[in-house]
Each structure stands twice: as structure tokens, then as C-alpha cells.
Amino acid sequence: MIDGEIESEMLEKLVFLYGDDRGKRAYVELVKMLKRFSKEFTPRILSERFSEKDVVLITYGDMIRDGPHPIRALTAFAKKYLKSKVNTIHLLPFFQYDSDRGFSITDYKEVDSRLGDWGDVAELKEEFKLMVDLVLNHVSDKHYWFQEFKKGNAQYGDYFIWFDESNMPSKEQLKKVFRPRLTPLLTRYETVEGEKYVWTTFPCNQVDLNYRNEKVLLEVVDVMLFYVSKGVNILRLDAVPYLWKELGTSCLNLKQSHIIVQILRDILNMVAPHVSILVEANVPHKDNVEYLGDGRNEAHMVYNFPLPPLLIHAVYTGDASHLLKWVEQLKNPSGETAFLNILDTHDGIGLLAVKGILSEMEMEEMVERSVENGGLVSYMKSPDGGESPYEMNMTWWCALQSPHSSTRPDLEIQIKRYLASRAIALALKGVPVVYLNGLLGALNDHEGVEKTGNNRDINRKNFNLKDLVKEIEDKNSRTHKVFYGYLNLIENRISEKAFHPNGGQEVLFLNKSVFSLVRTSPDKRETVIALHNLSNRRKTVNLEEGFYYDLISRKQCRKNVELGPYQVRWLKRK
Template sequence: LVEKGPARRDRLTEKDAVLITYGDQVTEPGKRPLVTLTEVLEAYVANAITVVHLLPFFPYSSDDGFSVIDYTAVNPDLGTWEDVERLGRRFRLMFDAVINHISAQSRWFQGFLKGNPEYADYFITVEEGTDLSMVVRPRALPLLHRFRTAEGEKWVWTTFSADQVDLNYANPEVLLRIVEVLLFYVEKGAEIIRLDAIAYLWKKIGTPCIHLEETHRVVKLFRAVLDEVAPHVLLITETNVPHEENVSYFGNGYDEAQLVYQFPLPPLVLHAFHTGEATRLSAWAAGLTTPSDETTFFNFLASHDGIGVRPVEGILSPDEIQALVDRTLAHGGYVSYKTNPDGTQSVYELNISYFDALSDPKGGEPLDLQVRRFLTSQAIMLSLAGVPGIYVHSLFGSRGDPEAVERTGHHRAINRAKFRRDVLERELADLTSLRHRVFYPYRNLLRVRAAHPAFHPNGPQQVLSLHPAVFALLRAAPDGSERVLCLHNVSGTDVEVRIEPRVLSSAGVLRDLVGGGTLSAGKITLEAYQTVWLGVE
């Protein structure tokens, strides 16, 4: 392993955008899915997407890949390591490290059940009747499950499900094995490693078992190892929790993750469009900071999971969060819950495609209006300081798949449909289709962003108060060479804003980077759900 790539602060630039996708997202007869995926991405997203986040592509037993049987193998149903490496020759790669837990079918856990001494301390057993009421639960499922072992029945720690068995990081051997896994991913081309569900890593009875100091120390260890032998590789932590807890994984800015998921963004953007006001979104964005120029946010609006609502606790009121829940249900979505320490349940996430969350599939609105609303939501995400992560179903304009929920019994299936290549390409070629109307303007937004240094992940940003219905963001290049004023109307009516010449340091002609055309500073009318990014002509 040797260092490669640019200096640390320039490992991610305005040119970078991440596509989040499954390895078998696009299939066709007679060809391995990873090969098909590579061909489709090469054909359609060149010069728009630079990083591909391959959701877990390992052999697995449940949870669409997040119950890994073998950390070091490629699921043969998807392809081979050679296929992964081929994708990596065209795009930078982001891998999942699903290391809080491992499949109950894995060799490690099966060895534990059979009494193999090598795996005796790989998992966490608890005496029946132990008080675990303080443990924070991300699911409405039992924390412990009973397994029959060679030494009798044992209660084993399972944070997420009976098939996802938590690893015991108090055992140094486990920690070393996982470090080896991370280094193996680096050898196979990973430049970004996502630490899945990392907040729950360390367990200590009598504590909430979330965000423990020992967990942060493990992240620091991973960072130190990678900085030493593969400093081009970045860590990103996935912690679907309130904002202050989330950003704690930046550490001091130099010793933990370089990226953290921007979890409050999806529900806040939804709230803005549902209410027609950007006030809450603007107030929150105005307070965003990072601890160093080696850290930045991973901005996203949709993913393979649902839209988490815990991250906006303390930002939106309980009534405002309930309004998001009600709108989700009205638009044909679902709601998932978590169990609280007192045994009650509260909303954990909203399960719905982001397009449907914004526009009721049965609402009868003109499709063009729905598309404009959706694209402006995405433009807000793309304009913010950080690196954008675009879920494949957002880029290709997918609606939800409620039939998949009925078929599988899992709420998250609503946003995990797969594409047949011939159908996808036919719909992309159809000028009247939803996919065509979303994909090509979205790709244009990505290319515009990549062409302007003002969108650098660490470039400064300033939220402007121009109108309650407008999310206005002034971006600037780190070296001050360029400014871009990003205007987003989150309401269904036209609004007028006034742009002072000093905002862009120019009294001259301004250019609309997205729509083309020129205009002058002064009063500007934004149409319903319109995006305008202004640069100096």
C-alpha cells in the first residue's frame, strides 16, 4: 500500500459527486450485473459522477447486503473482484465496512456456535435477566437473541436483527481482523470507506451503548492506520442521530472521519417544500461548520434507507415532524419506528422515494411541476458546501415501489427497485417519460457544479435572507477567485427577490449557470420551484 493522489485538502473537489447504487442495480440477460452497471454508468454519467458507492456487494444472508457472510468475497450473483476493479478504473470507489455486526451464517459466528475456541470471544453474550434498559435501540426488535451453542443456550447481542450478530471489539483479535478487512478493501481500490452503523460499535452494560468513547477510539485507530499506509483513503461515518452527535465523528478535525453524513438535510428540505418556506432550512444551514479543511459533509437527500427524523430533533418541533409523517403516509409511503428505553416507540424514519415524498403520486399535478419541485430540491443539496451523494433512484427519477413492500414485508423495499437495462434505456430515450425529464436536467446540474470552483467542498458559504420562500446561498471558491449565488424557490408561487451588486462583487451582467441567459442585479423574479445559480458574466 502506497500513498497516491493529491494533497489531503484537495482529495475531494467541486468535480466530485458520489452515486449510491447496488451492484445489481441494472441487469440484463447473460451478463454479470457489475459488468452491466459499469457499462451503463460509463455511457450515461461520465463527467457528472466521479465516485461510485457500491452498497454491500459481498455474500450476505439478509437486509439487502447488510448482513455480510464473508467480508472479503464478492457475491457471485453480482460478479467478481475483477469486475469491481474494472469499475474502479473509470470511477473512484466507495465501499461499505459493515463491521458493527456480521451474518449469523458467517464462518465466524458458526464457529462460535460450534464451540471453536478461536471465535469464543468474537461475540457478546449476556446473562438472562441483565438490565439493558439504558441501551439506545435503533429498531423495534429484541436486543438479544437466544442461540443454541455447543456449550448450551446463550443470549447474544443483536442490535439490528437475529441474523446480524454484533462483534465484540473488546477482543483485540476482532479489532485486528477488522483492520485487516479495511486494508484489504484499500488493496481492492476503495478510496472512501463507509463505517456502517458505527455509533453502536462498543458495548458497555449500564450505558446507552451509543457514541461511547471507546467507539471514537476505534475510529481514531482506523484513521491512524489509514493515514500511515494509505493516506489517500477517506473515512465516512454513518450515524443517523441528532446533528451534534453526528458531527462528533469529525473528532478534532484531523483524527476521526473526514466525512460525515448530513442527516438533517433530507427532512429539512422536505419540510421547506411542504410548507413553502425555507426559514428553518436557512437557519440551520447558517450554523454549519466543520472543524478543519480536512473535513466536510456528505450531503444527501435519499439513500437505500429511509428518511431519518431523529436528526431534526431540536430543529423541527414535534408537530412539524408529525406533519412530515402525515404527508409521507398520505403520499403512499410508510413509517418505521424505534423502541425507546421506557418501552414506548417513536418514529425513526420515513420510507418513501424522495420524488413521492415531495409530490403525491395520486395528486394529479402536472408532471413538469413535480419535476421542477424535485430538481430544485436536488439543487439545494448540490449547492451546499460538502460532497453530494446522489441515490441512483433520485438520479434516474424513480417513484416508489409499494408492491415490493407488500412482497417482502420490509418498508425499505419501497426505494430499492432494480432496473432492467433495456427498460431503463428505453425510458431514458423517451422524451415524455419521468426518467428522461429528471435524469438529463439532473446530469446538467452536476456538470455545472463540477465546472465552478465556488462549489468546492471546503469553499465558504453564506446563507442570505432574501425571501421566506427562497433558500439563498452564496458560495465562493477557497481562493476567492469565483462567487456563485444559488437561489431556490421552495414554493409553488412566483416570488421576487432583490440582488444587490455587492453580493457578487459585480455591477455588471450576471449569468444563469443552470438555465442559461443573462440578467442584471436588482429585482429578479423566481418562478414556482425554480433554481437559478448566478455567476458573473
């Protein structure tokens, strides 16, 4: 339903971006588009946006393979093993692409034939809610729009940001632009009109879209509505901080980028209010949370990017102090928003989010330890022209283990440590996210990195369906123990209303090695005390007098609670 008040606010935002005349013309075209869409689409009724039963699985469409349609293999695996544990699948870009494992898109609307087709996606959607990436900062240089740009088609002349020898930015202007990569910001292309230098924030074959052109915004809205028509529940907006460019600034987190997200939220509020927006903003925490706006006007969700490095630091040191202090200050602007609690993803473990939380020395020591554990490090350009670590690349299992046999504990302790870290992401206020490789406790894939030269491929291993099932069903295998141990934690989480994403949360400072929380259901009727020992030594914490029931061990205990090395206890008061 088209809402007059939202329409008015959207007009103001379009005028802010494009000026009075162009803003109003864009508004007219947008309203026409929304009216056409509304005639053909009926939004679903949403009883509540978030629930304690929300658990998201991240996976590529071809990560599990069995025949010519990998998405079907994924659906078969998920139906058999995850149906009652995971309710949402984040299917990473499955559209036609030429590189970057799907994020260099050549066609926004066609499913890559190597993965399957829209019918396969629909079958997955019948069993799970679906999260889909809207890669809106850039496209592949093989995309139709850019090919027409190179041919001199005037319609696409301003779809991209380009310069020639007559108007090249100064070195001072380029130096101010925040660079998440070591590659050049401007990439040279030959066009029918001569040599042009095109803005490329990420790899040189991914050309940034020009949102100063309102037609680009309208194109992206058309793509977004197409995804909504396919039944998407959550739209992940990729690389949002880089959307708007303005020479003389860092071109990062500019107000205009926020306005674009707000316009997309306005559109969904009018025609598909059941669809949620997740903004991917791998930037310092204070900038990341600003994409939640006032709690009702921008993103519904952002990632909890500081969580992975802070948790790794806590495990490495056996000291959860930084993690506890950081969690204590986390605030949700409204019941309409939530943090997505990630540990590992298809990307690396970002370091920008903990700048100002961990000291430079603590970050350096953590990065060095990760390399000792077999990890890789990806770098970015620093403002001084040098290089600095941008992310650590490794699987979560290898991040927490030592590759040296002389220092490696026995397998039981390794698994306990691994699951203790996973339990924290499940217990924290917010929506837990599980990456397929993390669910399986996968090892670093150095062979994959050697094939592609991309550090991120260390944690993007693919699996043959039959081999994977055999490994999972082998009760003596490490994969079996990790997989079912993880699922047991998930089952406990989704059974307790106290773990609702919008329930209460209180941090307990009981012992620096024990990450401790009190979680309370939104109606305040149910409470769980979540205790996680992140050290290799036994610890005792003192609670209030009384009897407690441990959801994990199914045993009772009293106020003096003992935790073995890396033990997890989720306690309910009797």
C-alpha cells in the first residue's frame, strides 16, 4: 500500500540527493514503479520481526555439490539436517558473475547456470526463509551497463564514475579516499571515446556505480523489487559505506549513503514491510551502528563486526575483559532492530571494527598468533600511503587451534574450546549467524588460495554431498562431534524465550576468564544465566543462593558453579 506520509519523506530525500528538478522527476518515476509493483504483489503479514528461533546459515549456492544443480544439493542437506534448527539461509550471490565468488555480477536477475535456476531457489524458499545479497556498490566490467558505457552509449555514460586526462583528481584528493584494498582506486579502460579512468573501490574488474545519477538508483530499486517478488525475506545490502563518492572527503559513510538506505527502507515499508534490510558495513563500530538510524528509518540489522576479533583475543589470552566491557555498552535503538552475531563468514575476520577497542599492540599480537595458526592476512592502504592489516583470513576452527603438535591439546579440549566460542554468539542478544564451514569445523583450504590467489578462499571450501554426509555420520570423526555439538547448542537456544533478540541482557563480571550474561525474555518471565569459560583452567563463579538447572549438561547445581576448561553452562533457576 502506497503511504502518503512515507511518499512525502521519500520526496524530500530524493530532492536532497539530486536537487529540486531531478529529485522530483525521480520521485515521479519511483511512484509509478511502486504502483505497478503493488498491483502484482501482496505483502505478507509479519507477527514479529525477530524471534529466539531465528538462526541464519550463510552458504554459497555451490558449497555442497551433487550433480549439475548444487542448490538442490544444498536444499537436500539443509532439509535433512537443519530444518528444525536453522530457519533462514543466506544464499550468497547466485547470479551470473565472472569473479569474486559471485560479488562481481554480470546479470542481477539471472541465476548462474552452474548453480541451478530460479526453480531451485524456489524449492529452497519453500523450506527456509531466504536472505539475498543486493550488490549495489558495483558491477562486473562485463555487465551490460558497463559494456554499453565503453561503446559510448549515452544512456549509460553517467552510470559510472570516470575521469580522463582533462579532469583527473589531484593526488591530494585521491589520498583522502579510504581504501579497503591495495589495488588502484582508478582503473584504466579503453572506450570508443578514448581512454577513461573508472572508479573501482574493490578489485579492478568491479566498477562502482554512480549514485549521483538518479537513474542508477532507479535501476537498483528495480532489482530490489525483483528480488522481493521472488520471496526474499532479508535483503543484505553489500558495501553500503562506499555508495556515495565526493572528492575531497574519505568517500566513506557519507550522509548520502545513509539517505539511500533510508529510501530503500521507505520503499519496503510501503510495498513489502515484511522484508528486512541488513546493511553490511565493515567499519569501526560507532559508524556501523549508525546504519540502524533511529531504529525505524534505516536498516533493521547490522553485523556485530567487533565480536569475532574480540572473541579470538579472549580465547588467545584467556581473558574476556575487553569482550565483556564491549558487550555491556551495546545498545539497540528499538525493538525493530537487531545485531547479527557473526564469527566467521565468506569474508575474513575484519579488524577495522575493533580499532579503539583493542590497542595496536593487542591487535598486532592477535594477528601474529593467527598467522602462527596457519592463517593469512589481507592488507589495506593506510592514510600515510603504507599498508595495515584489514582482515585475518582463516577458518574459525584453525583460528582457535595451534598447528604445532607440541602445543596442541587433545581433540576433546579443542572441540570444547571451539563450541564455547560458538555458544557465546548464540547466547548474545541478537540473531546468531552460522557459516557452513563453521558449522562443520572446516580446516584452512590453502589449496583453494593457491588456485585463485584470493586469501578469502582459505575459508570457502566446497563439499561433495555424499562425502560430507559420510563424514557427519561417522561418530568417531571430528566433523561429527563438532556438527552435532553445535546443533545441540542451537536447539537449546531456540527453545528458550530468554534468548529472544529483543530480550533483556545484563553482563556479569564474575571472573575475567568467564564470559557471563543474564538473558531475559521480553515479557521478563524467563531468565537464563549463560556462563562460558574461555580458559584452559577450571573456574568457579558465585551466583545468588539457590538451585539452578543446566540446559547443556541437564544437571542441577547450586550457587558455587564450577566450570571445567572451556565449559559452557546455560542455567535456569529452579
